[in-house]
Amino acid sequence: MNETNKKNTSFKFNWQGVLRYGLLAGIVLLYVGVIGMVETFNEREVIYTVLTLGQLLMLFPAFVAAYVYASRTMKGSTVSTQHVLGVVGGGLLIGLLAALPTIIMIFISTPLDIRSILVNVNRNWLEVVTYDNRDNLVNGSMLLALNNLGAALVGSVIVLLPERVRRAVVVALSFSLVVGVMGETVRTILEQLIPDEAIDVIFRRRTLRLEGALGIGVLAAISSLFWAQIRSRATSTVEKMPAQQQSMVRYAQYGLLLGVLLILPFLIGRALSDVMVTVGLYVLMGFGLNIAIGLAGLLDLGYVTNYAVGAYITAVLTSTGALGIASTTGLDFFNFWIVIPIALLAAMLTGFIFAVPVLKMRGDYLAIATLGFGEIIYTLAVSDWFRPIIGGAQGIREIPNAMFFGTEIKNPEQLYYVVLVACILTLIVSIRLNNSRTGRQWMAIREDEDVAAAMGIDVARAKLLAFTISAATGGVAGAIFVIKVLTVFPNSFTVFVSINVLSLIIVGGMGSNPGIVLGSLVLVGMPELLREFSEYRWLMYGVLLIFMMIRRPEGLLPSKIRQRELATTESSAPAAAGD
Amino acid sequence: MQPNSKETSRMDQIIRRLPYALVALVGVGALMTRTPDPWIMVLILGMLVLGGVNFYSAWRAGKDFSVVDFTIDALRYIIIGLVLIGSVNTLAAGRYTLEQWVNLFISGLAQGSIYALIALGYTLVYGILLMINFAHGEVYMAGAFTTVFLAEALNRSGFLNAYPLIAIPILLIFAAGVSMLVAVLLERIAYRPLRNAPRLVPLITAIGASFFLQYTFRGFYGSGHKTYPSVELLSGTVTVPGILSIPVAQLFVFFAALALMGGLYLLVERTKLGKAMRAVSENKEVSQLMGIDIDRIILFTFAIGGALAGAAGVINGLFRPQGVNFTMGFVPGIKAFTSAVLGGIGNVPGAMVGGLFLGVIENIGPTLVLSGLGIPGVNQLKDVIAFTMLVLVLIFRPQGILGERLSEKKA
Numbered sequence: 001m002n003e004t005n006k007k008n009t010s011f012k013f014n015w016q017g018v019l020r021y022g023l024l025a026g027i028v029l030l031y032v033g034v035i036g037m038v039e040t041f042n043e044r045e046v047i048y049t050v051l052t053l054g055q056l057l058m059l060f061p062a063f064v065a066a067y068v069y070a071s072r073t074m075k076g077s078t079v080s081t082q083h084v085l086g087v088v089g090g091g092l093l094i095g096l097l098a099a100l101p102t103i104i105m106i107f108i109s110t111p112l113d114i115r116s117i118l119v120n121v122n123r124n125w126l127e128v129v130t131y132d133n134r135d136n137l138v139n140g141s142m143l144l145a146l147n148n149l150g151a152a153l154v155g156s157v158i159v160l161l162p163e164r165v166r167r168a169v170v171v172a173l174s175f176s177l178v179v180g181v182m183g184e185t186v187r188t189i190l191e192q193l194i195p196d197e198a199i200d201v202i203f204r205r206r207t208l209r210l211e212g213a214l215g216i217g218v219l220a221a222i223s224s225l226f227w228a229q230i231r232s233r234a235t236s237t238v239e240k241m242p243a244q245q246q247s248m249v250r251y252a253q254y255g256l257l258l259g260v261l262l263i264l265p266f267l268i269g270r271a272l273s274d275v276m277v278t279v280g281l282y283v284l285m286g287f288g289l290n291i292a293i294g295l296a297g298l299l300d301l302g303y304v305t306n307y308a309v310g311a312y313i314t315a316v317l318t319s320t321g322a323l324g325i326a327s328t329t330g331l332d333f334f335n336f337w338i339v340i341p342i343a344l345l346a347a348m349l350t351g352f353i354f355a356v357p358v359l360k361m362r363g364d365y366l367a368i369a370t371l372g373f374g375e376i377i378y379t380l381a382v383s384d385w386f387r388p389i390i391g392g393a394q395g396i397r398e399i400p401n402a403m404f405f406g407t408e409i410k411n412p413e414q415l416y417y418v419v420l421v422a423c424i425l426t427l428i429v430s431i432r433l434n435n436s437r438t439g440r441q442w443m444a445i446r447e448d449e450d451v452a453a454a455m456g457i458d459v460a461r462a463k464l465l466a467f468t469i470s471a472a473t474g475g476v477a478g479a480i481f482v483i484k485v486l487t488v489f490p491n492s493f494t495v496f497v498s499i500n501v502l503s504l505i506i507v508g509g510m511g512s513n514p515g516i517v518l519g520s521l522v523l524v525g526m527p528e529l530l531r532e533f534s535e536y537r538w539l540m541y542g543v544l545l546i547f548m549m550i551r552r553p554e555g556l557l558p559s560k561i562r563q564r565e566l567a568t569t570e571s572s573a574p575a576a577a578g579d
Numbered sequence: 580m581q582p583n584s585k586e587t588s589r590m591d592q593i594i595r596r597l598p599y600a601l602v603a604l605v606g607v608g609a610l611m612t613r614t615p616d617p618w619i620m621v622l623i624l625g626m627l628v629l630g631g632v633n634f635y636s637a638w639r640a641g642k643d644f645s646v647v648d649f650t651i652d653a654l655r656y657i658i659i660g661l662v663l664i665g666s667v668n669t670l671a672a673g674r675y676t677l678e679q680w681v682n683l684f685i686s687g688l689a690q691g692s693i694y695a696l697i698a699l700g701y702t703l704v705y706g707i708l709l710m711i712n713f714a715h716g717e718v719y720m721a722g723a724f725t726t727v728f729l730a731e732a733l734n735r736s737g738f739l740n741a742y743p744l745i746a747i748p749i750l751l752i753f754a755a756g757v758s759m760l761v762a763v764l765l766e767r768i769a770y771r772p773l774r775n776a777p778r779l780v781p782l783i784t785a786i787g788a789s790f791f792l793q794y795t796f797r798g799f800y801g802s803g804h805k806t807y808p809s810v811e812l813l814s815g816t817v818t819v820p821g822i823l824s825i826p827v828a829q830l831f832v833f834f835a836a837l838a839l840m841g842g843l844y845l846l847v848e849r850t851k852l853g854k855a856m857r858a859v860s861e862n863k864e865v866s867q868l869m870g871i872d873i874d875r876i877i878l879f880t881f882a883i884g885g886a887l888a889g890a891a892g893v894i895n896g897l898f899r900p901q902g903v904n905f906t907m908g909f910v911p912g913i914k915a916f917t918s919a920v921l922g923g924i925g926n927v928p929g930a931m932v933g934g935l936f937l938g939v940i941e942n943i944g945p946t947l948v949l950s951g952l953g954i955p956g957v958n959q960l961k962d963v964i965a966f967t968m969l970v971l972v973l974i975f976r977p978q979g980i981l982g983e984r985l986s987e988k989k990a
Contacts, residue, residue: 034799116728117799356650358970359647360974365973367782369974376962379960383960384959385960502783538790542788542791543791549780550772
């Protein structure tokens, strides 16, 4: 109704945009349903009895499409009645269009027996998308359409709000939803801080209550209103200080961060510490691979070989089982602390050996060749050929816990500190390398190998160094991985590890250490915390890699140098940048 | 081992020939004694000694000794030596009959023709965009995995076995269509926005696309294995007593692939579209000035490559019992890329030759070379042979067997 009225006014309604965004949202909504994401996500409640993660996921496409459409339409124009009507009307239409493909699927799924081909278009799916109205498809579809309309309306109205209010609303919404999704985690953390009675006001078991969600939203909105002021005042105070005090402030910040990291296991409890250990292992590998990819521009897709070498060396040297060196040769003086440097050196040697043949290759060929190495190592690890040494597909078992001055390192809280120390040491090395002569050589090679060689850089030597040093942390990560899981199977060392590390570097920002930490937290931590995510993690990695490359190639937390480079190369002949 | 024609002394010439002597020595030695292990030791020690000699002579002459160059060179001779020792041992032991070798060779050809069909997709795209479409294996998977449902339906109605000569082309065309659609969408959504980006950027996108497609199809059809129904027409064997007995399925694979490749060759060489494709691959800017719509040609290239991969998926599914699932595209994808590089990437006949070559090597290699070296469980190591081939080709002959054309553009 609304749209037909507007056609008569002078405001030009963007039919094409509405159709495009609406159908796009519709396809996405149908897609997440068909691949089973909606159904899986529906098992987690975000807000008690009000909203599940699946329902949130179903509202998302319409919301985003309406938001993007509205902000494109409103760009540069002032808010007038016609605009408001146009944006809201367009948003509503987008909401309808977004629901359309799924509604069609709802009606054809049963008569055509689509389930026999698309396995996830089943009764559970039908129940979720019709909001528990499986018996009355018309009602269910109406509900779906209405909900989408609502989401699209919210999406378009948000754009019309004044800047400060909009930010507050967005912050409030995202805060309460994130707390809702991570309910279990937030509750475990809160349990260490405040009494249980207070928690029960906000949570019911592990799910956020509606009251809690509203409270968090209001709090977040209020603090976002004041945050900008506080922040600008703080930065201006710091800027007015003399240089010495400024650096003291900075050191205080680092100290605070270190303090938080040190007491973290006590705040987050055992299960979360376990997740943090895994995240830490990937941070470690991320720092390592970043030297090859981020600094020297060598896309190494076989990074898992170093991880595997570190792990297998540790396993063979420390295992008390039949394959351990203690029972095969009688050498029984090896323990974890002696093995760590051995694993590190072995991984460096592996990195060196595999680097020699690929030194002359560039860009994509290098990537594929290193991928080939990873596959070769994996196939050899499962084969009968090496079974007498490393156990084939059964792997190596009976690995004892590491000892630390008489105490066994066996719970995640203790392992956390091992990983933390390794990460901090690697970080220091990585920062020092970044600013060193070698680091500059790597960056020069990354930008243009021929020019770097012409400037007198020994390209072969610098590349060998990059591969070798980047391999080292992989070996350490492998060794720590072994004392975490106490068994080693070839299946822990597939190409997925390499891709995982690559993804977190790309998402965090190539060459940026904070980016790698953020990338690991999001890409490794989230799937560990939420089973729903872990089922679709590779799908999401894929989407993220494509999206980041197209929209934000510098990553979420880009390094300053990289950001500057990308900003300048974008305008001047990008094709010539090469690899 | 720096070749320097001006000041090569007699000593240098002798040193340069020593590796051949060493390789010949271990070959003959293995043939005489029929045990591989001592000769492997001789080979490796010999190469180490040679490294020392080289280093010494370079030092004497006051020249730079490049460890990297020497290592790569040594790798070449060690590989040649190992292949020699292995095959001499296997052949001398006489454990396999001629018929077995012929069968291995022919099943290698059948396997290789599937690689060749997939490799054409890599080569066509590389020829035009100079990019590795890493997700091409998943395009192959998409066609094969989707068509299995049509094949099942045709089988249930009895049509597949009643009229196989109509049903199989229907399956091929359907799979080609599905894969074509996936390839075209891939180009439009993931690659087109990045056409002018640095070369690693589309490669990373392609890796992302590869995982996205794998897990999308897992979401669509589930994570289990599906198998193509067996076609009676393809289940017999052709026998020539004492020499060979070939399953009809392998003949079908080989000739179907040959027909498709012939069609592609005609398309590229004889049609206007093919001419436009060749023009774009030669020079994008100039062909644009000549009135060729580059975007359209690139889209066509992806579509043709995708269609061939889809057809390859069905052919593969009909001839192998392992079935299809969402990860089936990854390893064949890398192997097909190997074939493309082996034949000379960007070169259409090269991809065909490379595919057949890789298929044969991968099938014969484990038995011929690895079992002769005394390695157990050699059939698990097929992939190792293929990936080693990949690395070796990239090291020693990145321009491939037939390809010289693109070598300067590529590097």
